[in-house]
Amino acid sequence: MGLPNRWQPMSKPDQANASPKHDVFQAIADPTRRSLLQLLVDQELPVTVISGHFPISRTAVSKHLRILAEAGLVQERKVGRETRYHLVSEPLLELKDWLSFYERHWENKLAMLKHYVEADNQDDKG
Amino acid sequence: MGLPNRWQPMSKPDQANASPKHDVFQAIADPTRRSLLQLLVDQELPVTVISGHFPISRTAVSKHLRILAEAGLVQERKVGRETRYHLVSEPLLELKDWLSFYERHWENKLAMLKHYVEADNQDDKG
DNA sequence: ATTATATGACACCTTAAGGTTTCATGTCAA
DNA sequence: TTGACATGAAACCTTAAGGTGTCATATAAT
CATH class of the missing domain: 1.20.5 (Single alpha-helices involved in coiled-coils or other helix-helix interfaces)
Structure with missing residues (x-):
């Protein structure tokens, strides 16, 4: 049995992004964030439009989007005055x-x- | 596309268990809990032995185990004075x-x- | 009977999560 | 240029998460 028995960190710290604060497991733990991913499957939407789909404030949605971005699950693109988000499933x-x-x-x-x-x-x- | 665009709860409340407090997504969000699952893959171990593998207190491990149990990922079996835990992968x-x-x-x-x-x-x- | 072990239940602490409101800034439209 | 819109940042609140230590209780061992 080559399985590790002693404790270890488990998931890679993701040093390339320099933002090891949130990982994929944590990112998908929240039901709102899972809904966000689903919404952005094949659309690229700005924050205001996205937050229109949820019963919470735009700021709250924005925070969730940042967490998803930190985990690499979402990518932002600035277009004029708006920031559009889309899913990154990798x-x-x-x-x-x-x-x-x-x-x-x-x-x-x-x-x-x-x-x-x-x-x-x-x-x-x- | 039949995909839901508006917000919805997403994961079933798991009414059968009468403890909808923690779901699978939340349960695996914590790295310690993921390690716990890995440790219990094909062993059934009592709390004291389990906590010997982690740098945190037995009480803390016990709490993690309860959360995993609420999510159905782990099952307990009382044997004498000890409670043995094993993985349930379903x-x-x-x-x-x-x-x-x-x-x-x-x-x-x-x-x-x-x-x-x-x-x-x-x-x-x- | 008495002592030791295994564990759950409590009470408590600290910090992070999720949320809100307000403010500042950058960009588009008149 | 002036005003409207989109967004991020900041300050703040409340609650849950993860952790600790102590105590009570049930079971095993002497």
């Missing part, structure tokens, strides 16, 4: 990698369950 | 489902990138 790969480690686990369980059910069916037949 | 399926929505997105991008690179190679050849 950082979610880290999440997928993390998940894949546990995936084998539940797949094993499902396989075992399937085997069990099939055996049960055979019992019924016999 | 709730991570919700995460996988959530991810799959964005997966098509980055896959599109990767496909486009690949296409672009191949076109570039052809340019080199020609």
